Amino acid sequence: xxxxxxxxxxxxxxxxxxxxxxxxxxxxxxxxxxxxxxxxxxxxxxxxxxxxxxxxxxxxxxxxxxxxxxxxxxxxxxxxxxxxxxxxxxxxxxxxxxxxxxxxxxxxxxxxxxxxxxxxxxxxxxxxxxxxxxxxxxxxxxxxxxxxxxxxxxxxxxxxxxxxxxxxxxxxxxxxxxxxxxxxxxxxxxxxxxxxxxxxxxxxxxxxxxxxxxxxxxxxxxxxxxxxxxxxxxxxxxxxxxxxxxxxxxxxxxxxxxxxxxxxxxxxx
Amino acid sequence: xxxxxxxxxxxxxxxxxxxxxxxxxxxxxxxxxxxxxxxxxxxxxxxxxxxxxxxxxxxxxxxxxxxxxxxxxxxxxxxxxxxxxxxxxxxxxxxxxxxxxxxxxxxxxxxxxxxxxxxxxxxxxxxxxxxxxxxxxxxxxxxxxxxxxxxxxxxxxxxxxxxxxxxxxxxx
Numbered sequence: 260x261x262x263x264x265x266x267x268x269x270x271x272x273x274x275x276x277x278x279x280x281x282x283x284x285x286x287x288x289x290x291x292x293x294x295x296x297x298x299x300x301x302x303x304x305x306x307x308x309x310x311x312x313x314x315x316x317x318x319x320x321x322x323x324x325x326x327x328x329x330x331x332x333x334x335x336x337x338x339x340x341x342x343x344x345x346x347x348x349x350x351x352x353x354x355x356x357x358x359x360x361x362x363x364x365x366x367x368x369x370x371x372x373x374x375x376x377x378x379x380x381x382x383x384x385x386x387x388x389x390x391x392x393x394x395x396x397x398x399x400x401x402x403x404x405x406x407x408x409x410x411x412x413x414x415x416x417x418x419x420x421x422x423x424x425x426x427x428x429x430x431x432x433x434x435x436x437x438x439x440x441x442x443x444x445x446x447x448x449x450x451x452x453x454x455x456x457x458x459x460x461x462x463x464x465x466x467x468x469x470x471x472x473x474x475x476x477x478x479x480x481x482x483x484x485x486x487x488x489x490x491x492x493x494x495x496x497x498x499x500x501x502x503x504x505x506x507x508x509x510x511x512x513x514x515x516x517x518x519x520x521x522x523x524x525x526x527x528x
Numbered sequence: 529x530x531x532x533x534x535x536x537x538x539x540x541x542x543x544x545x546x547x548x549x550x551x552x553x554x555x556x557x558x559x560x561x562x563x564x565x566x567x568x569x570x571x572x573x574x575x576x577x578x579x580x581x582x583x584x585x586x587x588x589x590x591x592x593x594x595x596x597x598x599x600x601x602x603x604x605x606x607x608x609x610x611x612x613x614x615x616x617x618x619x620x621x622x623x624x625x626x627x628x629x630x631x632x633x634x635x636x637x638x639x640x641x642x643x644x645x646x647x648x649x650x651x652x653x654x655x656x657x658x659x660x661x662x663x664x665x666x667x668x669x670x671x672x673x674x675x676x677x678x679x680x681x682x683x684x685x686x687x688x689x690x691x692x693x694x695x696x697x698x699x700x
Contacts (some may be wrong), residue, residue, distance in 0.1 A: 312673060312674035312676070312684065313674075315674060315676045315677065315678070315684070316674055316675065316676040318676075319676035319680055320676075321590075322588070322590035322591075322592070322680055323588060323589055323590045323680065324590070325590050326586075326588060326589030326590020326591065327589045327590070329589070329590075330589060330619070397620070398619075400620070401619040401620035401622070402589075402619060404619075404620060404621065404622045405586075405589055405619055405620075405622035405623070406589060408622060408624075408700050409588060409589060409700075412675060412698075412700070415675065416675055416676070
């Protein structure tokens, strides 16, 4: 190899590293934002759940999700290297800078809507974290190996409730089916890969979304079958939460979540 | 403490002294078990920079006790004469309830918390809970009230024999 070729080669490699680092940052942010937004939504239930046990259950799920978000956002801040930390990312970005899945920001609605949203995302996170546990990115692999154990609990909890609601009374069945019809349209985004997903998959950082979909789908069908619920028809619609284009709900949620830090920047307990 | 999860070589005298300091740092939520019993302390050794390095791992990602534990370990090390010790967070391998020591399991049960099941059951199987013995009357005739209890690491159970509610330290 000539010296000029070698120089080109090196330039190419550093460009690749640069590209994949940018994709890595955006990918980790998406995961962190999805956990944070979903955790905040569940936190809204505290003190309002139908029973004390479920109040504790949803609060525990929220705690795990916010804990995972902290690990992921701290890592994203380090990759970014601009002196921001997890709190700066959580409290001082506006909705268009959040890159969570659109499904995660959907309002709680009634208990059935919350549990259906949870179930669909638990099943997704389960596949993602299991895949990430063998990531070439050792930091991400460590976070995922920890998160997957918690997510298994979440999935059992939400699946169990889906079956109880779907195969319960006429009223609970109707509500669960309505909830499913209402938010199913956001599930398309879960597996549509864009350039970020493709780059991190090519770099061995993350599993390929297309590889995860059949397993996710099988788990969904298994539980829906036990719950006597009908899987809605797939609606291909380009939701772009992970690209920063959100439904109107996220802004309202952030106003409440960020209020204190925006009013008193840097305030601590 | 079992040898499977931390000890790669026998502890020297200096290291043993550190472990005995740490054995007196109790969990803030379950004050009968120490951070060593829980398997939260991953290592305590001197490295080439001639400073003591202590590795701590969180039990659950979002466990609020993690910060308190880090602070109390720091205070114990300072008081024990290890003020320049470096505290490090260890994420991998992830914490598991299997790291709970035998002594820790006995103390949990005596305190009224059923220790975790040892067998790891299929995580995806629904509606199958491990057999949990009531820490008060020792009956196996118990039922799960909720998978989530008063802290992230515990589930809420009830004994069908003595009718008392109790916590079960989850198997994770």
